Amino acid sequence: MNEILGMDNDGIWSEDMLWAVAMSDLAVFLLDSQGQMLHSNDAARVLAMRLHPDDVRPDPAQLLDYIPEQGWQIAMRDGRWIGEVPTRQTGLVLEVKAFAGGDRGLCRRFVVMTDISVRSAREGELRRRHDELQSTYDRLASAQEQLLQSEKMASIGQLAAGVAHEINNPIGYVHSNLGTLQEYVGALLALLDGYHTALQSDDPAASRPLLRRLRDRLDVDFIVGDVPKLLEESREGIERVTKIVQDLKEFSHVERDEPMRSSDLRKGLESTLNIVWNDLKYKAKVEKHYDEVPLVECHLSEINQVFMNLLINAGQAIAERGLITLAMGTEGDEVWVSVGDDGVGIPEDVQARIFDPFYTTKPIGHGTGLGLAIAYRIVAKHHGRIDVTSRPGAGSTFRVVLPIAQPALSRPRAK
Numbered sequence: 001m002n003e004i005l006g007m008d009n010d011g012i013w014s015e016d017m018l019w020a021v022a023m024s025d026l027a028v029f030l031l032d033s034q035g036q037m038l039h040s041n042d043a044a045r046v047l048a049m050r051l052h053p054d055d056v057r058p059d060p061a062q063l064l065d066y067i068p069e070q071g072w073q074i075a076m077r078d079g080r081w082i083g084e085v086p087t088r089q090t091g092l093v094l095e096v097k098a099f100a101g102g103d104r105g106l107c108r109r110f111v112v113m114t115d116i117s118v119r120s121a122r123e124g125e126l127r128r129r130h131d132e133l134q135s136t137y138d139r140l141a142s143a144q145e146q147l148l149q150s151e152k153m154a155s156i157g158q159l160a161a162g163v164a165h166e167i168n169n170p171i172g173y174v175h176s177n178l179g180t181l182q183e184y185v186g187a188l189l190a191l192l193d194g195y196h197t198a199l200q201s202d203d204p205a206a207s208r209p210l211l212r213r214l215r216d217r218l219d220v221d222f223i224v225g226d227v228p229k230l231l232e233e234s235r236e237g238i239e240r241v242t243k244i245v246q247d248l249k250e251f252s253h254v255e256r257d258e259p260m261r262s263s264d265l266r267k268g269l270e271s272t273l274n275i276v277w278n279d280l281k282y283k284a285k286v287e288k289h290y291d292e293v294p295l296v297e298c299h300l301s302e303i304n305q306v307f308m309n310l311l312i313n314a315g316q317a318i319a320e321r322g323l324i325t326l327a328m329g330t331e332g333d334e335v336w337v338s339v340g341d342d343g344v345g346i347p348e349d350v351q352a353r354i355f356d357p358f359y360t361t362k363p364i365g366h367g368t369g370l371g372l373a374i375a376y377r378i379v380a381k382h383h384g385r386i387d388v389t390s391r392p393g394a395g396s397t398f399r400v401v402l403p404i405a406q407p408a409l410s411r412p413r414a415k
């Protein structure tokens with residue numbers, strides 16, 4: 001120690017400092033103002049031997065090569081540079097702290113090195129676990145998304161029979177009307193033919209009784225009265241089919257990656273009711289109490305799925321015949337929509353569980369227990385809420401409350 005004090009030490013390291021350095025179990029290197037090593041402690045020598053096991057007396061100064069030029073530049077500017085450096089020994093990672101600073105007109109530099117292999121390995125392990133968790137989370141999120149989508153598709157499947165019936169019915173009478181119209185056209189053409197023949201003859205007036213008889217036989221008066229009715233009915237039938245197909249299209253539309261849009265909840269509720277109508281119409285009368293509501297920023301097809309799940313549940317809660325009450329209104333900066341039924345109701349101790357995934361009181365094939373869980377999730381994603389009031393024997397009312405505008409943070413920034 002003294003040798004360095006007495007030697008070319010630039011006079012910047014006092015004896016007690018050197019003593020502290022010698023005692024340290026961190027590898028410490030003292031440098032002159034040019035960056036030449038003046039002194040290193042035992043810990044530095046041990047570290048050098050670990051890094052150069054083949055050298056009999058490895059020079060600790062070699063370790064200073066691990067400090068990049070840029071490191072020293074930063075140390076000169078900010079007083080210190082800290083870096084983690086992998087070494088030529090696999091698995092051995094060093095934390096290097098290089099200090100530089102002026103003191104009484106002299107430049108002091110020193111370096112401290114710590115073996116952080118264990119910490120670094122632990123951090124690597126943590127990072128790996130974190131990545132694993134993240135990827136599990138991503139997979140779970142995408143599975144949930146798929147579940148949401150498949151529940152929607154399953155509901156559509158369940159509804160398909162009803163919808164098919166709903167479409168078949170108008171198609172049926174449009175088809176039969178077309179048959180009748182075809183007969184009518186045949187009769188009218190026959191009559192036209194009669195008129196034509198009469199006009200071609202030398203004495204058309206003589207054909208009058210014949211034409212009158214033909215007209216009676218073809219029942220033309222009835223046809224003339226019936227045709228507009230048939231046409232009108234057929235047009236209504238086609239319009240009903242078009243509407244159902246449109247609603248189905250809207251319903252099955254996936255807008256997951258699209259931004260939320262200002263949407264008409266009333267239209268959504270009506271078109272969803274249209275789709276499930278076949279399941280409900282034999283059981284329930286529907287009463288509507290709609291207030292004017294503003295457009296709501298949402299993924300409408302997802303909100304429609306919420307409405308559908310609530311409507312189907314309401315229908316299933318009614319045993320024979322009942323009433324479904326739909327209502328909506330505005331409260332402050334929120335819009336609420338409620339679906340009520342006068343069906344079986346939900347016991348109080350069960351009410352807390354109905355939003356749990358897979359909770360169902362229905363027989364296999366009738367319930368998956370996912371409808372309300374998915375409704376809950378969709379509504380939460382829209383920063384809204386869904387709750388229920390119910391009395392066993394009297395019925396239940398589910399209320400969905402949605403903010404008119406989504407909170408600014410959740411909205412993607414305008415480009």
Ligand SMILES: Nc1ncnc2c1ncn2[C@@H]1O[C@H](COP(=O)(O)OP(=O)(O)O)[C@@H](O)[C@H]1O
Pocket residue numbers: 309313314317341343344345346354355359360361362366367368369370371372373396
């Ligand atoms: N309108 C309602 N009336 C009575 N019970 C209901 C109603 N809606 C939901 N429930 C109860 O909540 C449970 C969970 O509903 P849901 O998540 O839609 O699953 P599922 O309808 O497939 O059973 C139902 O099984 C039923 O017990």
Ligand SMILES: [Mg+2]
Pocket residue numbers: 309312313367369370371372
């Ligand atoms: Mg359900």
